[in-house]
Amino acid sequence: MSSEISVAKNLDEVEKSSQLETYDNKLGLESLDTSDGDAALQLVGAQATMHFSEEYNRKLRRKLDLVIPTISAAVYFSQYLDKTSLNYARRVLFRSDVGIMGLPINYNLVSMAFYLGYLFWEFPTVYISQKLRLAKYLGGNIVVWGIILMLHASTSNFGAFFALRFLLGMCESCVTPCLILIISMFYKKDEQAQRISWFYIMNGLTQVFGGFIAYGISFYNGNALPPYKIIYILLGALAIIVGIVVLIWLPDSPVNASMLTKEERIAALERVRDDQGGTENKKFKKDQVIEALTDPRTWLVVLSTILTSIPNGALSNFSNIIVKSFGYTSKQTLILSTPGGVVGSAMVIFCGWYSDKKNERMIPIVFALVPTIVGAAILIGMNGSSNKGVLLFAVYIIGTFGSALSTIYAYNASNTSGHTKKVTINAMTMATFSIGNIIGTEIFQPKDAPAYIPGKTAIMVLLIVQLFISYLLRWINIRLNRKRKAQLTELKERQGWTDEDVQHERERHAFADLTDRQNIFFVYTC
Template identity: 60%
Template sequence: MSSETSKDSDVPFEANVSCTIEADAATLDSRDGDEALKLVGTERTNHFSDEYNRALRRKLDWVIPPICALVYLNQYLDKTSLNYASIMDFPIQDQQYNLVAMAFYIGFLVWQFPTMYIAQKLPLGKYLGVNIMLWGVVLMLHAVPNTFGPFFLLRFLLGMLESCVAPIQILIVSMFYKKSELSSRIAWWYLMTGIASVVGGFIAYGVSYITNASITSYKILFLVFGAMAVAVGIVVFLWLPDSPVNAWMLTHEERIAAIERVRDDQGGTENHKIKKEHVVEALSDVRTWLIVAMTLMTSIPNGGLANFSNMIIKSFGYTTRQTLLLSTPSGIVAVIWLLIWSRYSDKTGERMLPIAFTVLPTIIGSAILIGLNGSGKKGALLFAIYIINCFGGSLSMIYAYNASNVSGHTKKTTVHSITLVAFSLGNIIGTETFQPKDAPSYIPGKISILVLLTAEFFLCFVVRWINIRKNEKKREVLSELKTQNGWSEEDLQKERERHGFMDLTDKRNPYFVYTS
């Protein structure tokens, strides 16, 4: 079957096993394949030792995860700045506060697909850097207005500009790292959501002591966080590589080695051509919608807790400054929990089991908050608040799941975008689960967290079973191809290597293996 047939046929490879899926290398290089083919071609001609590859990985680790971590730290600070402002004389209250909190996710939702398809046509690192600098300016402008309308608009714009962060960083990380390395590398920058809770809490605590009547403390907070974002945007623009093909910190030989390192994973690198058939496959893949459901189940609680957790702590009977300090340990607990399960994920090749175990503390924490509501048992209630944020790591592993289980650049872009659309929808819904009429206990919001994450726990095992079944079918197809063509194991490995950068989707590529 030619590459054109593979690309345009509506019949999945499982139903067409008589074909060998052989492709014309010249056609793939010029029209269909990844950018990586410009350096390495369709067949592996360069071999590097394990020691060389380990040294290369260490070199990548000093650049990519730290820069991505800086981005995520600032994104989470900027996104949750409203949470700190809410207890620092912020002028917008009650239902208008809910709407301002929601505006961020509306902008995030509206701009998710456009920003990712624009990004596919442009250098990823440069595009991300420009967006970060712009959102830093927008956040600093939060210090200007005092009425609902301008705040709503600014939060909407902030959501638009921040919507590209996670999908772009996932795409970049998946170009440079093997499947067995993805979960921990994504966790390295995603854990900044926990670190941001600590950093943000201490910065807000310090700012709360500024009593200059000419500028209120929440405005200073917006200015500080915004200036930090502009600085990080400059760093990203200058130093975050767009792909292994043109990574500034690698020699020509190291760029080739970086590409060859990920060849057998069949995930590919980048392709600037938007392919309709990839979009169709992403939309028709049942796993896409199961991931959407899981993302919603994670994001609805996130939308509530990201904007109302400080109000919940304050309702236990603490002052504003005590609340700002007492909110910080939850971030540390979330970081430790994520590190444990992301490492387990890469060591075992599992994705769904770690997600299931990540949400368990939140299920327990929400049950404690409901059961002990109004009891005055501050120690137990604080314990519940500290473990309730552990669920945030599940989204990191959902990102790692997508990076490990989807191939074909346009399909990856589409699935990442759909996942982030679900994220924004969930957060929009989440802000409305904590209604002013339910303050200060917010029992309906806490019940929604308990129910949703319990459902997500069980859904993990459904997705895991589907991927295991898909791998069994792929092994059957490969066995039949091997028999029909009289291939040896060496022949099969050569075919696997040739398909590594053809920009085939995971469904079309018989050599792609799913992680469970």
């Protein structure tokens, strides 16, 4: 046992000891039922019995950072490339000589197919993942979608292509909920937003990478395979490799993380105990679903997600088309679209850092939305302008809104407790994400080309509304924290608790799989 660790007593002895019961009687409390608690209780028990130094915890966090955010970033990199592969393949794909009939409306339909599959499978996939090993389920889905993506190269039939995009959406629907849960289990609240930003940054970086790959392939003049088929084969193979990496190395939870020693697994759990967020629980709890559905904050998160996802669905599939409308060739468009990914990535990193540094979730969303609103206004106001530099600048800053979604994910991770409630809210968020993206694929209509003024106006209006929702959510959480603090002070005085007694109860409640409403020690992040 490390010399940096002081052990209060052996875990088995603690669980069998009657001292906890005597302590509860002293406080005049009813026994806390932990029979349906988190899996963490099997390893660390209801009471903290091992204490780890700050240096030990820093080394452990660095070890986690080398694996979890890195693999999560690879997953997101592959997912976003696969999801937006249609954007890169479009230049060749919708020619009549590949059998897609050459009608512009088909692009909207196959763009929508992905999100239809995503929506259809979102709720089943999060509840299946609750019953299985989380990372193993995720890795299996990645391997399957890699195969599906490669099959895109095998058909030129519109119906088959639509079906493959639908199946791709089904497989990818588990990614964000699984990664959010894994991050929330291994990291403290003031570490989560940054770690989520570290993998969400891939959305922007893949825009750069994908643009250059598509640009390079566009010079291919061989007869063996059409360029779009090469794109799908390469990206599908990459997804399969990433899926295998996830299956082998990504941990499911601190309880069974093979990358950690038993001592490190205990330390990982003790690091997050005071946050009261819990870890994993395999039992589906109907009361937690009901609480999620009756919590007003849930529906504000849902509204926030759809307001942000509609622009995402539009711009992720049509950004290249907007740039091309300025008078550039298809090849020039692929290159000129890439700086927007760099700007978006920079905003994601900044918002993640600020969110954890200041213990804020909603203010970073405001930072992300304002440049997009300004960019949309420029594109509308300067429609038809010959000043391509200003128009490109507007396109580049319009992509900053993407970090609002990553901060919403961090909000869910930091502000929800109770495993079934977590997966329910994550499912609702991602289902809404898919609905928003479905709508987004339709706001840039062919009849509005090349300026697409209605679509750009819609983006600006939606995100202005989102600003007000963000401030409302922040106000609600501040109010809940004040109310909870008053309740805890009153309980402490009524019971005659010391600070030690309060800490004792806080530790006991941490892994009891209580929801944030049920747990008086839970503190919301604003």
